[in-house]
Amino acid sequence: MKIAIVGAGALGLYYGALLQRSGADVHFLLRRDYDAIRKDGLKVFSIDGDFILPQVQCYQRSEEIGPVDLVLVGLKTFTNDRFKELITPLLGAGTQILTLQNGLGNEEALADLFGGERILGGVAFLCSNRGIPGEVHHLGEGRIVLGEYQHTDRQRLERLVAIFNQAGVDCRATDDLKRARWDKLVWNIPFNGLCALLQQSVDHLLTVGAPRQLVRDLMLEVIAAANVQGLQRSIPESYADKMLEFTDSMGAYKPSMQIDREEGRPLEIASILEAPLDYGRKAGIAMPRVEMLATLLRQVSR
């Protein structure tokens, strides 16, 4: 299977490396890491064991890759306006496009451009960070929940799950991609938002008392909005406590949006906070804290 990795950051580099190691024909579209990886290969520092890929197929333009079977999209969502330019040269008759990006609205944007039947979405529960060029750090988790944007071909979905499983990724298929997306937002909205705003890692927010309560209140607003989106099964409020306890084990982890702010990049406010707020608002759900968080983030990222 010929795979193109578009948006080879902390997520794209990690999953791309695992796929290549398992035998897939992986082609990386690179920018920052191009020179380093071409020269010295790609180094993965992982809690599951470090490894290096000495030979990596590196490109700076999609045209050099040409049509592939699968496009894996790991772009920061604030660059979604480059979908057309970056992905069009990679498309053949049967090309599937899998977005593992954050937040809401990515499958929709891809479907508008390239047709919904070829779009798949994956929700990655992954703690990873970029290191210096040519290196990626896998700090925790890594599982993926995969679903079709339109229910067209369950077997295709299962084949993709198998490819990830073969690469050592805990991957499962879901019939309810929307639910998986909202599940992740329950974590992403408070932690990405607050850590980026305050420039503090997750452990600072877990202090028993007001900070932890604020995280929980934000989670409950997201759960309330999720549960009016027509999910197959609703998200129980206890999921908030489960996520808090899960985060207790993460130590001084910095969510991607915090790192984006530290490194002066734009923030994924639109996909992680504003799109969910929009869905909540349309369904009549008040999300005062999430709304305030989005406003404060916009305010510091002007």
Next chain:
Amino acid sequence: MKIAIVGAGALGLYYGALLQRSGADVHFLLRRDYDAIRKDGLKVFSIDGDFILPQVQCYQRSEEIGPVDLVLVGLKTFTNDRFKELITPLLGAGTQILTLQNGLGNEEALADLFGGERILGGVAFLCSNRGIPGEVHHLGEGRIVLGEYQHTDRQRLERLVAIFNQAGVDCRATDDLKRARWDKLVWNIPFNGLCALLQQSVDHLLTVGAPRQLVRDLMLEVIAAANVQGLQRSIPESYADKMLEFTDSMGAYKPSMQIDREEGRPLEIASILEAPLDYGRKAGIAMPRVEMLATLLRQVSR
């Protein structure tokens, strides 16, 4: 009238200077500005005209001042634990204590220590900042609303108002000190809180759209809490719009809490945000945005 200024910052220095200029016998308890003012006097740069007081009665300890007729308290509220030590030496039989401090709880704390009958409270609508030692900058407004903590002697109150008027201060008496305190909180909570959190001056928050809406939503929460405190007249919601328009004219003004944060001082979170939250909570008023703001401020000021 012998007056002691305790807490001679941007507010204490300014009103103290006006009182001395009008003939009052003013004694300044100083720390940072002691050397500069003793040597070169006190310089006031004011929108109403600059002036200098070449001779100022400066002290480093309250004992050197001794009993006075009026103690004017301008301390930052996070130093309220020093009331006893700083004020006790200034008390005689008829000494009145006037706090012009921010937020809620200051009259109560003074009354607990020194008896409620001698306590007065004033709400100062003043834009002023400290300059280099020996200088204070008056940037706007300056009016004071004065009230007794306990209704004991209206004539005493009127005499104090007259002293401020004689000093050129727009000062009036109120029978409802509580209402005056909450009036000011409608401005103080959003602007002190958000400007300190975001490290942005007030003009950044007045942008039409989400930022201005957030300020207004915070104001409405404060107004709702105020109106269940047994005020003589309730605060109308239109007061929020009046305050927004008033702030439009202030330019790039930095509220005191923003300056406190810039200069590494503690923040007046307890008196400006947490005490009002407590009063709101006890009366069953939900203040999710104010609560979130207080939590975020505590989080950045640890």
